[in-house]
Amino acid sequence: MLIGGVSVDKGNINFSDFFVKPNYSANLTGMKGSVSKVSSGDPTPADLVLNGRLDDDAPVSISGKINPLGEQLYLDIAAKASGVELTRLTPYAAKYAGYPITKGKLTVDVAYKIDHGKLDASNHLYLDQLTFGDKVDSPDATKLPVLLAVSLLKDRHGVIDVNLPVSGSLSDPEFSIGGVIVRVIVNLLAKAITSPFALIGSAFGGGSGEELGYVEFAPGTSTLTPAAKEKIATVAKALNDRPSLKLEISGRIDPATDEAGARRAWLDARVAEQKRRDLRKSAQEGDEASDSEAGEQGADVKVSKQEYPKYLEEVYKRASVKKPRNFIGMAKSLPPEEMERLLMANAEVSETDLRHLADQRALVVKQSLERDGKVPEDRLFLTAPHLNAEGIKDKGAPNRVDFSVRQ
Template identity: 35%
Template sequence: MTTTVKRILQIGILLLGLYSLAGFVLAPWIIKSQIIQQCEKRLQTTPKVGAVSLNPFTFELLIKDFLLPSKDQEKPRLAFNHFSVNLTWYALFNQEIRLKSVMLDGAAARFVVFKSGDTNWELTPTGEPEKDTSQDSDWILTLEQIQIRESGVDFFDYTHATPLELPLGPMNLAAANISTSLGSRTSLKSLNISFGEQGSLNLSGDMQLKPVTVNLIVEARQVPLDFLTAYLSDHTYLTLKKGQADTVSRIQYQNGRVRVTGEAQIHDLALVPENQDKPVVEWAQLDLQGIDVTTGPVDLKAAELVLKGLKTDVELRKDGTLNFRSFVKKSPQAPAEAEITKPADATKKAPLKYYIEKLTLSDGLVNYADLQIRPNFKALVHDLEGSVGPISPKADEKIQIALSGQVEAYGKFKGKGFVIPGTKRPTLDLDMNFHNIEMTTFTPYSGHFAGYEIKKGKLFLDLNYKLVNSRIKGSNKVLLDQFTLGDKVESKNATGWPLKLGLALMKDRKGQIKFQLPVEGDVNSPSFSLGNLIWTAVKNMIINIVAAPFDFLASLVGGGDDMQDIRFAPGQSELKAGEKEKLIKLAQALAERPQLNLEIRGEYQAADRQALQVKALEEKLEPLIAKNKDRSKAVRTVAKENLQPEAFEVIEDQFAKDPAGRTAAWEKKTAEALSVSDDELKVLALARGKAVMTELAAGKVETERLYLLSGSAGEAGKAPQVTLLLKEN
C-alpha cells in the first residue's frame, strides 16, 4: 500500500470519526439546545428533554421523554415518550425532504382557549421580520409513513358560558404517502380516537394536499355528546345531560366545498334546564337517514328523521309564554352607532338551506301543563306517532301532517292535513279527532272559567280548521257523553250565565250533548287567540240557547214559535186545538231532554175578569129567559136588581127609542157590576195550568218533572195563557 493511499485512508477514517462524533454527539446536543432555546423564546417556558439521539448514517432522529410545561404548571402543554423521524437523505438532491417514517408514541397534548380568545400556544414575537411564504417553494415534503400511538389531546375552551372540556384519546393514527407533490394522494389507513369510556371515532380513506381534496369514511360509536353543553350555553340555559352519537358517513372535500353523506343516530339524549334535575326534552333515539350536507353555502338534506321515544314537558306559564321561551337567552342589542357604521353587506349571510323529506315520530310522550289557571291543568299525551314533512325554509312548501296518540289512560286523538307556511299569508287545512277523552281532566278549566268542577263525562271532538288569507275558519263537531257538572268553585273569572240550564237543554235522553260549533277569526288581530275564539263561541252558543230555550226545543222536534206560551180564550180553561199541537211537540222535546223539569204557571188577564162577569150575567139570565122566553125583559129585570137606580134610569132614558141598544147597554153595565174576585181568577189560572199538565202527562212526560205553580196575574197586555219555565233537574 503506497503512502498516498494510506494518507487517504487515514483522512477518510478521521473524517468518518469526526462525522460520527458530530452526528452521534454534537448534532443531538445542538438539536436539544435549539428545542429548549426556541421553546423558551417563543413559548416562554423551559421544556424537559430526556434524550436526543441521531444516527448520521440512517438519518434517524429520536427524542425521548419530552415535556413542555404550561405557564400555570397545572398540566404540561405537551408530553411524549418517544418521537422518531427517519430521513431519506438522497432525496435532498431532488429538492425533496422525504421522511421515511415519523412515529409519535405516548403523547399527551393540552390545548386551552382562554376567555380572551388567546390560547396556551400563543407564540411570542421574535422581533425578526416574517418570511414571505406566499410564493410556492420548489421543495417537496413527503412522509412515507406516519404513526401516532396511544396519544391524547385535552381540549379546553373558556370562551363559552359553560367551559368546554373535551378529552380525546387514546388516539392512534396510521397514514402513508403524505406529500406536497401535485396530485399525490395520501392513504389514511386508520385514525382511531376514543371518546369517554366507550366512545370511538374511526376515520379511513385518502386525501391530497395539493390541491387539497379529502375522501374519508367516518365510523363513530357511542360518542358522548355532553361536551355540546358548552355551545348550548352561549344561547340557552340548557344542559346536555347525556346523549351519544353513532354514524357511518363519508366526508369529501374538493374545490373549497365539504360534503358529508351517510347515516347517523343520536340516542339516549336528555336536555335539562339549569338548576333542575328533570329533563325538559329527552328521546331514546333519533335516526338521521339519507344525510347529504354540503357547504359553500350550507345545504342540508335528509331523506328521513325517525324520532323514537320522545319525552317532553310543555308548560304554559303564568305570563302566557311557553316554558321553552325561558330556556333561550336574550341576545344583547348592538349599539345603534355600530349598526350605522357597518358596511351594507357586512352582516349578510347566505340563508341556511335545508330539506328534510319526512320527520317520523314513534312512542312519543308530551306532558302538558297550563299554569295560568288554578288549580293547574295537566294532561298527558302518550304513544305519539306519525309524520310531518317535508320540512324546509321554502315559504310555499306544503307540509303534510299525520299524527296520532293517546290522551291520558284511554283517550285517543288523530290529526291529518297540511300547512303552507307562506311569507305573509300562511295556509292551513287540518282535521283533528279527539275520542274518549276524560272530561274530569279539564276540571281546572271548568272551575276557572265556568265556576264548576266536572263530575264526569267523555269528550268526542272532530275538528277542521282552514286558514286562508289570514282568516281562520273552524268547523267543530262536538259530542259530550254523560257530561255532568260537580260542585261550585269560587273563581273571579267564572261567568254568570246559567251553565247548568244550558247543558240540561243540550243533553239528550242518552245523556249526550251534540252540537256543531263554527268559529272564525282574523289571525292578524292583536287580540287573536284560538283558545279564546273557541271559548267565546261556546259561551255565545249556550247564552243564545238559554235566552230562548223553547225556540231551541222547538228546533229539535220541528215545533212552531211561542212554545213557551199556551194561550186560552178569555174566561176559559179548555185547551184550543192549536195549543194542544204545541204541547204534543213540547212533550216530544222533553222526552229528548230528560235533564229538564218544567214549571207550569197559569195566568189570568183583565179579559178573563170580563169574560167571567159575562158568564155570571148569563147564569142569572138563564132561568128568566127559560120562564118568559123574552131576553130583553130578562135583561131589564137583572139590570134593575143589580144596577144603581140612577144608572138604570140613565140607560132607559138614553135608549128610549132603541130597545135593542138599551138591552145591550143594560147587559154591559150589569156584567161590569157583577163581582168577580181575584181568587176566582186564580182558580181559573190554576185550572189552565192543570189542563196543560194533564196534556203533557198524556204525552208521556213524567209528572215528577212537571211542577204546577199557583195561578197568578199575567203581564199586562198579554193574552190569557199558561207560561212555561224550564229548570234543570
C-alpha cells in the first residue's frame, strides 16, 4: 500500500469520550499541515506536520515522523498545546479526583516514540491556577487527599510544573496508554502526600529530601547545629513557596540517649557558669582583659579544652556531692574523668525535664522558621511531643524534631 502524501487545510478533528459522564469532547479546528509519502513496502517514515487550535482557542502543534503502514507501527512525534482551559477537563476531574475544575489553564508538551512495539514518552504538564470546586460523589474517585497533594505540587504563583515519563510494551494485553498515564498521575499524587519532603528536597536542593522531614539535635540539648539551620532554611523556602501549606512541629526525645546527654549538658553549663563567675570576679578586681572577655562573650561563654580541667575542678569543689576523702577526712583530688562521673551521676534529670527538652526543641525550630525563615506564625503548629524513639522509619537520630504538612 502506498500513500503519496496528504495535505490538510482548514481541517477539523473531533474527539468524544462517552465513557465519562458527562461526556468529554475535544475539537481540533483550523488544522493545517501535511503527511509525506508513506508505503507498506518502504520502512522510511513519513514526515508529519500539523497545526491548529483546540476548540478555536488553544494553539496545537504536532510534528515528527510516522509510519502506520509498516509491519510494526513506528512513531516519533512531539506535540504541544498551550493555554488549554482546564474547565474543559472537568468530566475527568470529577470522575477520578472527585472535584470539578473551576479555573485554570494547561500547557502540555509531549514527545512519544514507538519503535518495535516499545513506547517511550515524556509528558511535560504546566498547570496554571488549577482550582477545584466542591467535592462531588464519584465511585471511581481516588481516596487520596487530592487538595493536599495539589497544594504540595503548586508553587506560590499557583503553578504546577511536572514531567511524567511513560513507557511500556504495546504487545502487553494489559497495556493502555491512557491507563498508564492515569497511574502515573495517581503515583505522583501519592508520592507528594506520603513523601512531601522528598518533593521539597528535589525542588529546593535538599539532597534526598527525606531528611528534611526532621531536624536532629545532640543528645540532651536543644541547640541548633549548622546542619539543622540549613535544613530549616530549606523547609522555610518550601513553605514560603507553597503558601497554602501549614507545618506541624513535634519535638522528640530518646530516653536511652537523651538522659545521658542531658547530664552532660548540665555539667557543661555549670563549667561555663564557673568561668563566667571567674570572669566577673576578675573584672571587678580591675582586670581589663577579663572585663573585655566577659563583655564580649556574655552568656555565651566558651570553655577551651585547656581551661576545662581548671573550671571542672572548681565546679567539683562547690558541688554538694559525696566525695572520696583521704585519711584525714579531706576531699581527695581526682582526675577529670572521675570528677565528671561523680558530678553527672548526681545531676537530676527527671521525666519532666526530658519532656521539657522535647518541647524546647520544637520551640527553637519554630522560632527559627519564624525569625530566620520568615514563615508566618499562623502557619506553624506545635504538636504534642514524642517521648520515645518508636515509629521512626528513617535513618536519622531519635534526638530530633519531626515535621508533617497539612493544608
